[in-house]
Amino acid sequence: MTLRQNLYETDPGNHHNEIFRTTMMTNNISDIARQTDDYCFHSHTQFCDGRATMAEMAEAALNAGMKHYGFTPHSPITVESSCNMSRDSVGYYLAECDRLKDLYAGRMDVYAGMEIDYLGPQWGPASDYFQALPLDYRIGSIHFVPTQKGEYVDIDGRFDNFKWKMQEFFDNDIRWVTEQYFSQTHAMIDAGGFNIIGHFDKVGHNASHFRPGIEDESWFDTLLDGVIDHIAASGIIAEVNTKALADHHRTFPNRRLWHRIKKAGIPLIVNSDAHYPDLINAGRAETISLLKSID
Secondary structure, three states, rough: OOOOOOOOOOHHHHHHHHHHHHHHHHHHHHHHHHOOEEEEEEEOOOOOOOOHHHHHHHHHHHOOOOEEEEOOOOOOOOOOOOOOOHHHHHHHHHHHHHHHHHOOOOOOOOOOOOOEEEOOOOOOOHHHHHHOOOOOOEEEEEOOOEEEOEEEEOOOOOOHHHHHHHHHHHHOOOHHHHHHHHHHHHHHHHHHHEEEOOOOOOHHHHHHHEEEEOOOOOOOHHHHHHHHHHHHHHHEEEEEOOOOOOOOOEEOOOOHHHHOOOOOOOOOEOOOEEEOOEEEEEEHHHHHHHHHHOO
C-alpha cells in the first residue's frame, strides 16, 4: 500500500481514544488562538474546490507570517459534488501534508485537517471513516440540507444557483431550508467528532438575498439562539469565517452575533477559508481587532 490511501478502514475500538484526542486538539487550537494571531485553520486547495496547490497555499501562509496553518479540504461525501474531494485522493492529500510538515518544520506548523460535511446520522464527522483518518483536527460544517423528499442538496455557493435550487428542489420554501440547516447543525453537534464548527449561520447569507430581512425575523433569531446555546454546551470551537468580508461585508457568524457568542463563553478563532493564495489572510486582521474590542 502506498501514500496511505488504503489504510482508512473503520476501527470502532479506537472510539474512546479518538474522543480524548479530539478534546486535546480542541484545547490546543484554542491555546494557539490565545497566544498568537498568526494562524489559520480553514483553507482549500486542488484536492477540492481550491484554486491552488497545497504547496502554493503553504508558501503564501508562510509569507503572510503564519505560525500555524491548517489544510481543510471538503470531505468525501456520499452524494455527487464537484466541490468535494474524492475518497481515492485522501491518502495522497495526507501524504502531501506530511511532506509539507517536514518542509516547514521549525518555520511554520502545518496541520492536516478536513472540513467534513454532515449528511445525516450515517455520514458526518463522527462517522467511523472520518474518525479513523489520521487527521490533526476536524471542522464540522453544513453545506447540504434535505429537501421535503429527503434528498440532500447543496445550498452553499452563489445566490443565482441557490435561487434555482430553491425552485427546483425546495418549492421556494425558504423557511424549510433555514430550519433544516439549523436542525442539521444540532444533529451534527449531538453526534460530535469534530473540533471546530464552520460558518454556523451561513445559510443567512443566501436566505437574506432570497427574502430580505429574514435574519431580523424573530423565529430566525430564536433558531440562532438555540444553536449558540448548543455550541456553548458542547465545548467545541466556533470559527469566525472572513471569506465573504471583502465582497459581501459580512462574516460567518454575522458580526451582530459576536457579543452573544462571547457572552456564552464559546471559544472563537478567525479563519479566512481561503481558496486562493492571495486571500490566505483576507479579512482576518480587521476581524481579530474588532473581536478583541468586545467585552
